[in-house]
Structure formats: structure tokens, C-alpha cells
Amino acid sequence: MSNHPEAPVAPVEAYEPPYYVAVFTAVRTEDQSGYSKTNARMEALVKDIPGYLGMDYAQTPGGLAITVGYFRDADALKQWQSNAEHRAAQKRGQAEWYQSYTLHVAKVERSHGFTRA
């Protein structure tokens, strides 16, 4: 649920496990009216969740969009998923913006990063 047009291009870092990832893979519909505004609001809202660690987003033009949200623990993720505005946005997404999607919620067991010297 994020376009991050303003963000620097860098992946979210590898945190110390355990932490949680919410992997959201979606195909959008053609009519994206209202999406950007709602998306910006969601980006602002999620940052207020204690334990929110960050988000990665990529979209192939005309293809798949993948959003990965990172959370310190299951409670932080639960708080975000039960947020009333977020739930309303999800319902609108099903009605208007998404052709199909899958959500995978997973507990990270190990992670590492690489940055070119």
C-alpha cells in the first residue's frame, strides 16, 4: 500500500530477529482513482504504530506490486492490521483497487544485508 515516490532508494535494513514481515503482493485494477491519497494517509498512519520498523515497495509497470512491512513484534503488526482507517482502506481496495492479492504474515528467523563498499 505504498508508492514511496519521495523515499531514497535503499532497502530496509536487516534488523535483529525475531521481527515480523507482512508481505503483500498485488495486481492492481485499471481504475486507481483515490488510491494515491489513501496510500499517503496509510503511510502517515503506520509510522505512528509503536514497533513499526519500515516498509519496502516495488512495482513492475503494468505488473505485480509488492509491499513488505516490517514490525518489531506480532502486537505491533496486529495494532496496524486492526486500525479502523486501515481496515476501511482495505475494504475500498477490494472494491476498487485490487484485481487480486495475497498477504503472507511471517516471523523473521534470520536476516543479513550487503552494501557495496
Next chain:
Amino acid sequence: MSNHPEAPVAPVEAYEPPYYVAVFTAVRTEDQSGYSKTNARMEALVKDIPGYLGMDYAQTPGGLAITVGYFRDADALKQWQSNAEHRAAQKRGQAEWYQSYTLHVAKVERSHGFTRA
């Protein structure tokens, strides 16, 4: 490590948990010589791993690339990660194709999908 130019645009389905995801988020370098060929080989190789469930890929032009691999269990993922050709490709990726990346390996606890009627 996948472009999936030939694949139909649909996210990998929600399997019955538990299963594993390997979330690979990367920023590429400018010189991608040899990447496509190696990537095609990796796509062919991973399909031979017992317990390989599928892969999602998205890349924002000039931006982040996200690959999510799905595996039935930790052993299947371990088998892929210890594959000699795969390891050689990872080393070449660090030397040539990636500016930075993060890998998160996680055990899926719940998942669900949506498809428009």
C-alpha cells in the same frame, strides 16, 4: 533474482502455513551485464528444489527490486541457499549487480488471498 517477463501477472497464492518466505530487497548497479542469463538459469534451477512453491517479483524502474521466494519448509530453503551454482551467482551479484540488498528469511504464520469475482 527473477524478472519473470514471461509469467502471467498474478501473485503466488496463500499456502497453508507454516511455510517459508525469503524476502530479497535489492538496489541494482548500473551495469547489469550477464544478469539476465544468470537469472534465467537460477529460475530453472530453483524449480528443481523439492518444496519450492513459487516466486513473486517486482521492480520499480530505477528503483527497488523485490523478490519473494516461497518454500514448503526450512530444509527446502536451505537446499536452495546451499546450491553451489546459486552461491556462485550470489558472489557475482555482490561483485557486479547489486549496490545493496537485504535478505529476510521468515516462517509464515498466516496468510490469505483475494481475487476479484
